[in-house]
Amino acid sequence: MNPKETVSLREFQLYEFLRRASQDDSILLNGQDWLRVETDINALWPDFGRRLYELHAHLSDHELRICWLIRMRIPPKGMATILKCSKPAITNARVRLYQKLHGTQGKAHMLDEFIRSL
Numbered sequence: 019m020n021p022k023e024t025v026s027l028r029e030f031q032l033y034e035f036l037r038r039a040s041q042d043d044s045i046l047l048n049g050q051d052w053l054r055v056e057t058d059i060n061a062l063w064p065d066f067g068r069r070l071y072e073l074h075a076h077l078s079d080h081e082l083r084i085c086w087l088i089r090m091r092i093p094p095k096g097m098a099t100i101l102k103c104s105k106p107a108i109t110n111a112r113v114r115l116y117q118k119l120h121g122t123q124g125k126a127h128m129l130d131e132f133i134r135s136l
Contacts (some may be wrong), residue, residue, distance in 0.1 A: 032058040033090055040096025047100060054085065060088050068134045073119045083114050084108070088133040094126070 032055065039045040049054075060067055070077060070085060077085070080101070085099045094112070098105045109126045116124035116132070 028058055029062050032062070036087065036090055036092050037096070038134050039100050040092050041099070043099055045100075046102070054080075055083075055086055059089060063089065063136070066136050071118075074130065075116075081118070083113070084111055084115060088112075088130050089136070091134070 035051075038057070040049060056067075066089060070082070083101065084097060087100065092100065094108045095105050097108045101108065112129045113124065114124035116126070116129035119129070119132070
C-alpha cells in the first residue's frame with residue numbers, strides 16, 4: 019500500500035470513529051481516544067498543530083479538540099455530542115476561539131474556514 023492510500027485509509031477510519039461518536043450520545047471519548055485523534059490528525063496534516071501553536075501557544079484541551087473536530091468536518095451538533103455540551107456552547111466557543119487566534123471579532127463559520135485552511 020502506498021503512503022497516499024495509507025493516509026486516505028487513516029483519514030477515513032478517523033472520520034468514521036468521530037462520526038459514530040458524534041451520533042451516539044452514549045459514546046464517551048477517553049484520554050486514549052483523544053490521543054489517537056491527535057496522533058491521526060498529526061499524521062494526516064503534519065503542520066496543523068504547529069500552525070495552531072504558532073498562532074496561540076496556550077490553547078486549552080477543549081479548544082484544541084474543537085479545532086481537531088472542525089478539521090475533520092464534524093458539524094457543530096456532532097461536536098456538541100462528542101464534547102458533551104450544547105450546540106450553542108460549541109458555537110460560542112468557536113466565536114471566542116476565532117477572537118483568541120486572530121485578535122478580532124468573528125463568526126463561528128469564520129473559524130471553521132480558517133481551521134480547514136491550515
